[in-house]
Amino acid sequence: MNIIWLGHGSFRIEIEDQIVLVDPWLTGNPMLAADQHAGAIGGATQILVTHGHFDHIADVVQISKDTGAPVSGLYELAMHLHGAGAVEGTAFNMGGTIPLGGAVTASMVPASHSSAADVDGTPHYMGTECGFILRGEGRTIYISGDTGLMADMAWIGDYYKPDIGILSAGGHYTMDMEMAAYAARTYFKFSKVIPCHYRTMPVLEQSAEALINGVLPGTAVIEPEVMQPFNL
Numbered sequence: 001m002n003i004i005w006l007g008h009g010s011f012r013i014e015i016e017d018q019i020v021l022v023d024p025w026l027t028g029n030p031m032l033a034a035d036q037h038a039g040a041i042g043g044a045t046q047i048l049v050t051h052g053h054f055d056h057i058a059d060v061v062q063i064s065k066d067t068g069a070p071v072s073g074l075y076e077l078a079m080h081l082h083g084a085g086a087v088e089g090t091a092f093n094m095g096g097t098i099p100l101g102g103a104v105t106a107s108m109v110p111a112s113h114s115s116a117a118d119v120d121g122t123p124h125y126m127g128t129e130c131g132f133i134l135r136g137e138g139r140t141i142y143i144s145g146d147t148g149l150m151a152d153m154a155w156i157g158d159y160y161k162p163d164i165g166i167l168s169a170g171g172h173y174t175m176d177m178e179m180a181a182y183a184a185r186t187y188f189k190f191s192k193v194i195p196c197h198y199r200t201m202p203v204l205e206q207s208a209e210a211l212i213n214g215v216l217p218g219t220a221v222i223e224p225e226v227m228q229p230f231n232l
Contacts, residue, residue, distance in 0.1 A: 001015045003166075003224075004229045007200060008031060008055055008200045009055070010024050012040060012041075012044075015104055015136040015137055015139075016136040017101050020045070020047075020106075021046070021047045021048070021069065023056035024040065024044075026040065026058075026063070031200055036226070036227050039227065045069055045101065047064055047069045049074075049077060050130055051074075051111070051126065051129035051130065053114075053115065054117070055200075057077075061085050070090075073091070074092070074128065075127060077115065077126040078090070080119075080124075094128075095108065106133070106134050107133040108131075109130065109131045109133055109152070109156050110130065111129040111130050111131045111144060111147035112129070112152075113145070115129045131145040131156075133156070140164070141163075142157075142190075148179070149183055153187040153188070163191045164191065167180045167193060167195055167211075168180070168196055169195040169196065170198030171205050177207075177211040177214070178211075178214060180195060181211045184219060190219055192220045192221075193219060
């Protein structure tokens with residue numbers, strides 16, 4: 001399995017026979033250079049979206065058209081993107097689990113944020129925000145999506161028992177590093193934690209030091225670098 005950060009909240013996850021893009025943001029992403037766009041999305045087989053904000057879906061329809069990758073996510077948002085021309089994946093909802101290829105599954109779990117998308121210059125509600133549990137290669141990954149600290153993390157950790165956590169941790173719009181550390185040590189038993197939704201802009205946290213110092217001993221915090229895969 002390779003996990004590749006595309007900057008901000010965007011990831012490319014190469015797992016089993018699938019290349020899963022999560023909230024792929026290309027246009028305007030200050031962390032991903034234009035000459036890296038092709039490599040970021042090349043060969044994609046699935047696209048998962050967590051909510052409707054521009055920094056998570058602005059390029060999704062075009063990426064889907066270019067790669068043929070189907071788009072899956074919360075019912076209202078997925079239907080909106082399918083209607084805009086994205087390849088139809090699965091429009092589902094909280095508690096649902098869908099197959100991605102033959103051996104990978106994605107389960108939808110709650111987040112605490114907001115979700116709207118621009119439609120003809122006006123923001124439209126796109127259903128609630130979400131996160132995902134991605135399973136494959138014997139690993140269970142919790143992708144928090146944009147979220148604040150929330151009590152739902154208790155049952156997500158207990159029920160799914162993820163061993164890898166991809167946590168929004170930049171503050172201002174989501175949890176900050178201290179909150180992400182609290183979540184990791186209180187609700188989960190991660191072997192590895194990957195922070196995201198940070199360093200993109202000045203208002204967000206620039207360092208993962210508070211997360212590194214706040215997790216339980218034995219929990220490795222992996223500070224990702226854009227387009228540099230790490231193998232798990």
